[in-house]
Every structure is written in C-alpha cells, then in structure tokens.
Amino acid sequence: MSKIGFIGIGLMGQPMSARLLAADYDLMIWNRSVEKCLPLAELGAAIADSPEVIAQHCDVICLCLTDTIAVEAVFSQLQPHLKSGQVILDFSSIDPLATQKLANHCSTIGVDWIDCPVSGGVQGAASGTLAMMAGGRLEAIDKLKPLLANLSSRLTYMGASGSGQYTKICNQMLVSCQALVIAEVVAFAESAGVNSQLLAEAFSGGFADSKPLQILAPEMAERRFTPEKWHVKTLLKDLDMAVDHSRIVRSSTPMSGLAAQLMRLHAVAGYSDKDPSTLVNLYLEPHE
Structure with missing residues (x-):
C-alpha cells in the first residue's frame, strides 16, 4: 500500500486524515501548528518535521490548506524533493x-x-460522504479512487487541470448566495x-429545500x-x-458580486473566523 502524506x-484535514488511518493507510502528517497533529498521532499517524520530509517519503x-498563498508556499518546500511518479492531491480550494x-x-x-476540492463540510469529512470534483490527468485520478x-x-x-477548482467556485457561488438569503429569510x-425555528421543517421536501437550508x-x-x-x-x-x-472568462456574476460585498461587510464586523450561521446578524443586529 502506498505511503500517504497529508499536509x-x-x-477538514483532521477528520479526513482520521478516516485514512481507520482504513489502515500508512499516513505521515504535517501542520504548521504541530499540536493539531497530536490526536492523529495517537491513532497511528507519523508526524513529519517539515513538508520536505513528506516529499521524501x-x-x-495530500494538501488541505487555507488558500492559494498557503498552497504555493508549501509547494515551494516540496518542490526540490519531488520524484517522478509521485502524486500531489490538492483538496484545497484555490485559484x-x-x-x-x-x-x-x-x-x-x-x-x-x-x-480535487471538496464539498460537504466537517460533517461530510467525518462521515466520508464528501462530494469531490477533480481536475487533472484521468489515469492518475483513476488510480486514486480506492483512496478517495x-x-x-x-x-x-x-x-x-483547474476544472475541479472552477467547479468548486461554482459550488461556493451557490452555497454562499443561499447562506445569505437564508439569513434574510430567517x-x-x-x-x-x-x-x-419551524422554517426548515415547513420547507422540507419543497422547491425551497436544500442542505444549506436544513x-x-x-x-x-x-x-x-x-x-x-466552516x-x-x-x-x-x-x-x-x-x-x-x-x-x-467574460461571464457576468452579479449575484455573486453582491454576495461578496455582503460577506465582506460581515467579515469586517468581526465575523471573519465565525461560522456562516452568524450571517443572520447582518439583518438582526440593527433591531436587537
């Protein structure tokens, strides 16, 4: 069985790594804050001293990082140690x-x-029910199917290459706009x-129903x-x-543009690191 690295x-990375360990994969992990690795070490993961060590072994x-800058920074550490035949499987949502x-x-x-960005949140990562959208060489993806x-x-x-990331952007356009309108509806x-508190039940099974709503x-x-x-x-x-x-790509995205500005207003109000459920406060705080 291949040795798997997870950076x-x-x-998302913690429950995904835990599932790989539960499936008996030989897993080596690295995180900038090493304390986040300790629970996985107790499950059998080896903790690497650096990304370079993962590239060597x-x-x-696998990458599951915050943004494009983080992915590029880690790649710069991996690059000198990469060898022909290796696969980098990027679960991050980046440019x-x-x-x-x-x-x-x-x-x-x-x-x-x-x-190979993913959708389904922490719950989907923990239960192994993520939706994955992959771009790249098909033969390489086929070989990854047992792991995925x-x-x-x-x-x-x-x-x-890049098709998975464009698809994830489409996913996030839908999810983000839904989150904002759900807050408006509440x-x-x-x-x-x-x-x-009865809205989700009332809409269940109808045209307005969705996972984000529930x-x-x-x-x-x-x-x-x-x-x-999240x-x-x-x-x-x-x-x-x-x-x-x-x-x-010369495509009009007025709804997503407005959603970005509303999301930015919320983020700069102190909610950047908070759950999107707090979006309801965009509409409630002036009245409460």
Whole structure:
C-alpha cells in the first residue's frame, strides 16, 4: 500500500486524515501548528518535521490548506524533493490559474498534480460522504479512487487541470448566495411574527429545500453559532475568486458580486473566523 502524506490538519484535514488511518493507510502528517497533529498521532499517524520530509517519503501527498498563498508556499518546500511518479492531491480550494501553473510545473518532473476540492463540510469529512470534483490527468485520478472512496460518496471527473477548482467556485457561488438569503429569510420571518425555528421543517421536501437550508436555518433561528464548522472568510475568499474569474472568462456574476460585498461587510464586523450561521446578524443586529 502506498505511503500517504497529508499536509494541513485543520477543520477538514483532521477528520479526513482520521478516516485514512481507520482504513489502515500508512499516513505521515504535517501542520504548521504541530499540536493539531497530536490526536492523529495517537491513532497511528507519523508526524513529519517539515513538508520536505513528506516529499521524501510519500507516494501521494495530500494538501488541505487555507488558500492559494498557503498552497504555493508549501509547494515551494516540496518542490526540490519531488520524484517522478509521485502524486500531489490538492483538496484545497484555490485559484484555478495557479492550479494550472503548479500542474504544468509538476508535469515537467513526472509528478501528477490533481485538483480535487471538496464539498460537504466537517460533517461530510467525518462521515466520508464528501462530494469531490477533480481536475487533472484521468489515469492518475483513476488510480486514486480506492483512496478517495474512504473520504467521499461522489467523485466527479471534471476535466483538465483547474476544472475541479472552477467547479468548486461554482459550488461556493451557490452555497454562499443561499447562506445569505437564508439569513434574510430567517430575519424576515421573525419580523413578520413567524416562528423561524419551524422554517426548515415547513420547507422540507419543497422547491425551497436544500442542505444549506436544513443546516443553517435552524442554527440561525436558535442563534446557535458554535462549534464553527466552516468560516465566513472561506466563503468570502471563494466569492472573490468567482468575481475575479468572471472578468477573465467574460461571464457576468452579479449575484455573486453582491454576495461578496455582503460577506465582506460581515467579515469586517468581526465575523471573519465565525461560522456562516452568524450571517443572520447582518439583518438582526440593527433591531436587537
């Protein structure tokens, strides 16, 4: 069995790594804050001293990092130690053009770069039911399917390098706009004297139903903002990418543009590291 490296033990990386350990993969991990690695070490993971060590010892190197800058920084540490035949499997949500540049560089040394961002949140990571959207060389992705089956309920091949990242941007456009309108609906219902805690039940199975609705509407109605399962800053990052790339591909994204500005207002008000369920406060705080 291949030795697997996993870099980035955060909200998503921790449960994903735990599932690989439960499936008996030989796992080596690294995180900038080493204390986040300790629970996984108790489950059998080896802790690397640096990304370089992972590059030297692992066949498949998984990344689950915050943003493009973080991925590029880690790659600069991996690069001198990479060998032909290795695969970098990037679960991060980053800029598609940066992904294509990294993939092209890797191809010159016989390394496959697979962009494979995920959707499903911490709950999906813990239960192994993430939706994955992959871009890169199809043959390399096919070889990864047994590993990815431990983490996902659906893996969709989207096309060439960068396609997975563009698909994730589309996913985040939908999720972010839904989160904002759910917050608006909860606040509107309460202002109209409607019990907002019944909205998710009332809409269940109808055209307005969705996973974000069933998760966020009860949390917003109950002001249940912890534990944080994802962050406002993450949605803002992805909305900004959507707006930036809409100019590049010449596609209009007015809804996502407005969503980005509303998300930014919320982030600068002190909610950047908070759960998106706090978006309801955009509409409630002036009245409460």
